[in-house]
Amino acid sequence: MTGYAAQLDMNSLRIRGYGEISYYPWGYLFCFDGAEPPPAYLVDITNFSTYRYHDWKEISFRAPVLPIETMYPADYRSKDQVEAAVKSNLRNSDK
Numbered sequence: 001m002t003g004y005a006a007q008l009d010m011n012s013l014r015i016r017g018y019g020e021i022s023y024y025p026w027g028y029l030f031c032f033d034g035a036e037p038p039p040a041y042l043v044d045i046t047n048f049s050t051y052r053y054h055d056w057k058e059i060s061f062r063a064p065v066l067p068i069e070t071m072y073p074a075d076y077r078s079k080d081q082v083e084a085a086v087k088s089n090l091r092n093s094d095k
Contacts, residue, residue: 002073020073029074
């Protein structure tokens with residue numbers, strides 16, 4: 001769970017604000033400060049806010065299964081991808 005985290009895109013120099021609550025089997029990503037929408041493979045549940053607490057509605061959607069290997073919000077890389085990035089960064093830091 002993260003309260004608020006900022007992510008800097010080094011290519012566009014845009015800052016994105018995120019928060020995330022992930023606890024098996026669900027995860028919720030919150031986008032702040034006009035952050036770009038999350039990847040399309042995530043399910044947008046913003047429209048759930050139009051229902052009142054005691055409303056009952058049948059809704060079906062496909063929920064993706066994504067790895068959570070780091071403490072960083074919106075980071076859905078596999079363990080192998082994270083390890084490869086660490087090794088690459090270590091190699092590049094020696095130069």
